[in-house]
Structure formats: structure tokens, C-alpha cells
Amino acid sequence: MMSKEEYLTKAxxxxxxxxxLNEQKDFYSYEAEFEKIWLDLGREVLESxxxxxxxxxxxxxxxxxxxxxxxxxxxxxxxxxxxxRTSPYLQSKLVLxxxxxVFGQVPALVESLLGASVSQSQVYRxxxxxxxxxxxxxxxxxxxxxxxQLADEQQxxxxxxxxxxxxxxxxxxxxxxxxxxxxxxxxxMHPCATACESPAxxx
Numbered sequence: 001m002m003s004k005e006e007y008l009t010k011a012x013x014x015x016x017x018x019x020x021l022n023e024q025k026d027f028y029s030y031e032a033e034f035e036k037i038w039l040d041l042g043r044e045v046l047e048s049x050x051x052x053x054x055x056x057x058x059x060x061x062x063x064x065x066x067x068x069x070x071x072x073x074x075x076x077x078x079x080x081x082x083x084x085r086t087s088p089y090l091q092s093k094l095v096l097x098x099x100x101x102v103f104g105q106v107p108a109l110v111e112s113l114l115g116a117s118v119s120q121s122q123v124y125r126x127x128x129x130x131x132x133x134x135x136x137x138x139x140x141x142x143x144x145x146x147x148x149q150l151a152d153e154q155q156x157x158x159x160x161x162x163x164x165x166x167x168x169x170x171x172x173x174x175x176x177x178x179x180x181x182x183x184x185x186x187x188x189m190h191p192c193a194t195a196c197e198s199p200a201x202x203x
Contacts, residue, residue, distance in 0.1 A: 002048040010044050039115050042066045051075040063122075065090045065114055082129040084122075091126045094118065098127040102174045124165075124174075156183040 014037050021037075024030040043066040051072035053059045059070045060078040064087040071078040081088050093114065097106045106123040110116055142150065150156075161178040 002045065006048060007045060010041060010048070014041055035115060039066055043069060047071070050077055060085055062087060063090060063116075063118070065093065065116060067116060082126070082133065084125060084129070086122065086126065090114075090116065090118075091130070094123050094126040095130045098123045102176065103127070104174055120172075120174075157181070158183055 017037050018034075021030050021033055024033065043064070046064060046066055047053070047069035050069070051074075053070040053072055058073045060073055061068050062071050062078065062085045077087075078085070082091065084091070086094075093110070094106065097109055101109065103120050103123045107118050107120055110118050157180060159178065159180045161176065163174060163176045165172050166175050167173075
């Protein structure tokens with residue numbers, strides 16, 4: 001654990017940089033530089049507060065929301081989480097963004113929103129591993145919004161989604177596909193079965 005004196009020393013080392021911010025003429029640049037200073041301080045404080053890392057090789061590099069930090073191998077936080085030495089907090093952000101956007105777009109979003117550097121493959125692996133350990137009963141449970149739609153609508157409609165990686169001339173690219181289709185309990189109940197003389201003719 002980091003001592004109070006160590007924390008104050010690290011914070012004091014940024015005092016001059018904080019004062020230099022007053023030379024900025026616009027608020028955007030001021031806040032952007034302010035964020036960089038505190039992210040850098042946060043990374044050092046996080047690393048020092050978790051464990052003591054000496055000059056020997058007994059340490060692991062763990063990627064966090066504040067950037068990569070060194071963690072003593074004897075500390076539990078140095079162990080991989082879901083097969084990766086990426087903090088659970090950062091992984092949760094990657095999975096959230098990976099579910100809402102194609103994987104190739106996420107690194108730029110992470111850079112802009114968190115100031116951290118990640119790769120497309122890291123995003124892909126985090127989402128894949130999270131899906132493997134997710135509770136299937138929770139995944140199968142309809143959301144509140146879907147339940148409301150099911151209660152209001154007389155017709156049942158299904159939706160399916162999937163994703164894959166294709167090797168193109170520009171390298172690996174993510175592809176997502178989806179389909180929505182109407183549910184019919186049996187061929188006899190399908191409108192085409194009564195409207196058409198033969199299903200082979202189509203409707």
C-alpha cells in the first residue's frame with residue numbers, strides 16, 4: 001500500500017504542469033491537458049497502491065483504464081481475468097462498446113473516451129470471453145422492452161444476429177448479419193398454404 005508521503009510526492013510532481021495550464025486560451029485544450037495529467041497521476045497511484053514492484057523480474061504488466069501498470073506477481077491482481085491480463089473494469093468497457101459498435105471502431109472510441117490504447121483483437125477477445133462465461137439463463141431472458149412488445153403484439157416475430165471476421169485486401173474486417181422473420185407454428189397455418197395451390201409456386 002502506498003504511503004501518504006508517496007502520494008503527495010507524486011501529486012506535487014504534477015504541480016508545475018497544472019499551473020502551466022493557465023497559459024491555455026481555450027477551455028477545450030485546458031481540460032484535455034488536465035485529463036492527461038490526472039490519467040498519468042492515476043496510473044502511477046494505481047500501480048503504487050496495489051503492490052510494491054522492485055527492480056527484479058517478479059512482475060506482470062496489466063492493462064487498465066489508466067494504461068498499463070506493473071503488478072507484483074505475488075499479488076492476486078496480477079492473475080489473468082478471463083484469460084487476459086486486462087483489468088475487469090477495462091474489459092467491461094470494451095465489452096460494452098464492442099456490443100454497440102463493430103470491433104474495428106472501438107479502439108478509436110476508447111482512445112477518445114478513456115484516453116487508453118487498445119487493439120481491435122483485444123476488443124474481440126474480451127467480447128468472446130465474456131460471452132463464454134455469461135449466464136445462459138440471463139441471455140435467454142427477454143428484456144423488459146421485448147416483453148412489453150410481446151404483450152402488445154398479436155404476431156410473433158423472431159430476430160437472429162451473428163458476426164464473423166473475413167480476410168479482405170485491407171486485412172481482417174468484421175462482418176455482422178441479422179435476419180427478422182415471422183413465426184408460423186406449422187406449414188398448414190401459413191397463409192401461403194391456403195392462398196397457393198402448391199407451396200412450390202411461392203407467394
